[in-house]
Amino acid sequence: MTSTTEAQAAALTGGVHQEIITVEGAGKDYLALDGNVVRGLSPVDLTIERGAFVSLVGRSGCGKSTFLRLVAGLEKPTSGTIRIGTERVDGPPDSARYVFQNYNESLLPWRTVGDNIRFGLRHGHGAARASSKAQENELIQEHLEEVGLGGTFNRYPGELSGGMQQRVAIARALAALPELLLLDEPFSAVDALSRSTLQDLILRIWQEHGLTVLFVTHDIEEALYLSQRVIVLREKGGGVERDVTVDIPYPRRQVDFREDPRYLRLRREVLGLVLGTE
Amino acid sequence: MPDTIVTGTEAREAERKPPASGIRPVGRARRNARRYFRSRVSGWTLVALVVVLWELYSNVDYDPTISSPSRIAETWWGEATTGDLLNQLTITLRTMAEALALAVPLGVGIGFLMGRSQVIWGLLEPLVEILRLTPATAILPIYILFLGLGDQMKVAVFLTGGIFPMIINSYAGARGVSKILSETAQTFRLSWLQTQREIALPFAMPYILVGMRQSLGMSLVLAVVIGMLAGNDGIGYYLMFAQQNFNLRQLLAGVLTVAFVGYVFNAVFLLLERRVTRWRRSQTGAA
Numbered sequence A: 001m002t003s004t005t006e007a008q009a010a011a012l013t014g015g016v017h018q019e020i021i022t023v024e025g026a027g028k029d030y031l032a033l034d035g036n037v038v039r040g041l042s043p044v045d046l047t048i049e050r051g052a053f054v055s056l057v058g059r060s061g062c063g064k065s066t067f068l069r070l071v072a073g074l075e076k077p078t079s080g081t082i083r084i085g086t087e088r089v090d091g092p093p094d095s096a097r098y099v100f101q102n103y104n105e106s107l108l109p110w111r112t113v114g115d116n117i118r119f120g121l122r123h124g125h126g127a128a129r130a131s132s133k134a135q136e137n138e139l140i141q142e143h144l145e146e147v148g149l150g151g152t153f154n155r156y157p158g159e160l161s162g163g164m165q166q167r168v169a170i171a172r173a174l175a176a177l178p179e180l181l182l183l184d185e186p187f188s189a190v191d192a193l194s195r196s197t198l199q200d201l202i203l204r205i206w207q208e209h210g211l212t213v214l215f216v217t218h219d220i221e222e223a224l225y226l227s228q229r230v231i232v233l234r235e236k237g238g239g240v241e242r243d244v245t246v247d248i249p250y251p252r253r254q255v256d257f258r259e260d261p262r263y264l265r266l267r268r269e270v271l272g273l274v275l276g277t278e
Numbered sequence B: 001m002p003d004t005i006v007t008g009t010e011a012r013e014a015e016r017k018p019p020a021s022g023i024r025p026v027g028r029a030r031r032n033a034r035r036y037f038r039s040r041v042s043g044w045t046l047v048a049l050v051v052v053l054w055e056l057y058s059n060v061d062y063d064p065t066i067s068s069p070s071r072i073a074e075t076w077w078g079e080a081t082t083g084d085l086l087n088q089l090t091i092t093l094r095t096m097a098e099a100l101a102l103a104v105p106l107g108v109g110i111g112f113l114m115g116r117s118q119v120i121w122g123l124l125e126p127l128v129e130i131l132r133l134t135p136a137t138a139i140l141p142i143y144i145l146f147l148g149l150g151d152q153m154k155v156a157v158f159l160t161g162g163i164f165p166m167i168i169n170s171y172a173g174a175r176g177v178s179k180i181l182s183e184t185a186q187t188f189r190l191s192w193l194q195t196q197r198e199i200a201l202p203f204a205m206p207y208i209l210v211g212m213r214q215s216l217g218m219s220l221v222l223a224v225v226i227g228m229l230a231g232n233d234g235i236g237y238y239l240m241f242a243q244q245n246f247n248l249r250q251l252l253a254g255v256l257t258v259a260f261v262g263y264v265f266n267a268v269f270l271l272l273e274r275r276v277t278r279w280r281r282s283q284t285g286a287a
């Protein structure tokens, strides 16, 4: 695995502070169908530095998806504000792309894999990169190869396995050349071995593209393996419980990392927080 | 519909060989047509068996009011080559084509927009429901009164009778776009028009095609009824005329022609649907 970029190293050591996401008192109350008000997320204050890899963990229903959807502009906060760069989020921002947990419902099943990437390319900053269809096809092929799907250009998403479909969804998001990648439990529906491969894939992409990644998962080990920072949310939309820094350098390796004493200590801490025994 | 169910073999074929990148539409159309008939071999055998038994029975026990397939075929050939059958059929089909040229864009457009816009739905739903539940045949006398017996009246009847399957199915398709697909469009910042064109319309297409096929079938029924009630030309008039002259064989020849036309329309449409919604076969369950 390649080493981290300068911005990422800076984000890790806290050398340069350049926020990409600024959350000020942003919270969300939902109006449920039965007329009751449901707390999605208590007001949260936090900033995320450009180039960081940050995970959100917590029990089911703690507001992880709500937080991510607020940042993605898919949900309006009932209090506070969220800014991306200097701009206030009001609808999906141009610089972010969102990868859904249900990849099989988010890909366009009537389009081939290649044409799904074309969708991402045309609806994003990637649009200007190609001046001809042939050039566009080349770019698409590159995006597919990056996620290890070189030979699937003309296949339909329905013909691919779950893990492969999620790769398509990631490649489609990347084709729009975002600065910020938002992923909501992207690997929770794939088998354990594919998950490890996908984890390493997302780390490689993060580093090579100099992206900022906000990653929601209920899997604490996954969050620690991937992230520089793990934000633990309190249950029932209770807001931020603790902001944990994972001070373990990259490249990380699946097997070694899980024996690292620093990892074991952090896992114990975060697990205790999530289970409420600490 | 047996046509849209993924068979084990098909799924396995899809697994094994990726689709060729070179598209040869002609080869594919022929292959689809061949598969269409091959998958229905037993059904056609059954039809042939009924015809043969009928033929045998009418030779054993002669009944002048029932006639036999071979004699009906003879009459049909005579009617088709020297008689009025094909002329009247052409008249009917032309009127149908005129009406559908109007009804398809109108029906699909109205249904689709009703499914995509709450405002348009609110505006049109009562009108559509009232008209939909009024039988076209009940309005026919009014049309005849105001529009006479010409093409205008017939197009109007086709329109009121045949448009609703398209409205209803297009509406259902447009309504069915999932939250995740809509949000995918949002996160990629598609405009309203782009969302309709790239997300909603392709999603609704299988439904729209089903609506068009149903409309086609309904139009054929109406074509016959209009001809009978208006009684000036068309295949309905032809049937009426045969019946009034007690020409049973001519009548049956006419009926079989209508049945044949209906079957061909349906088959062509099923093949079309199959091509347009090829992707659906890669999805288990959704098909």
Ligand SMILES: Nc1ncnc2c1ncn2[C@@H]1O[C@H](COP(=O)(O)OP(=O)(O)O)[C@@H](O)[C@H]1O
Residues within 6 Å of the ligand: A030, A031, A032, A033, A038, A039, A040, A041, A058, A059, A060, A061, A062, A063, A064, A065, A066, A067, A236, A237
């Ligand atoms: N659209 C909605 N309407 C009503 N309540 C919702 C809605 N979305 C989420 N909630 C509620 O908000 C809380 C947080 O949900 P969510 O953010 O999905 O949690 P998580 O992703 O951590 O499992 C839950 O109690 C959930 O029931």
Ligand SMILES: [Mg+2]
Residues within 6 Å of the ligand: A064, A065, A066
């Ligand atoms: Mg969630």
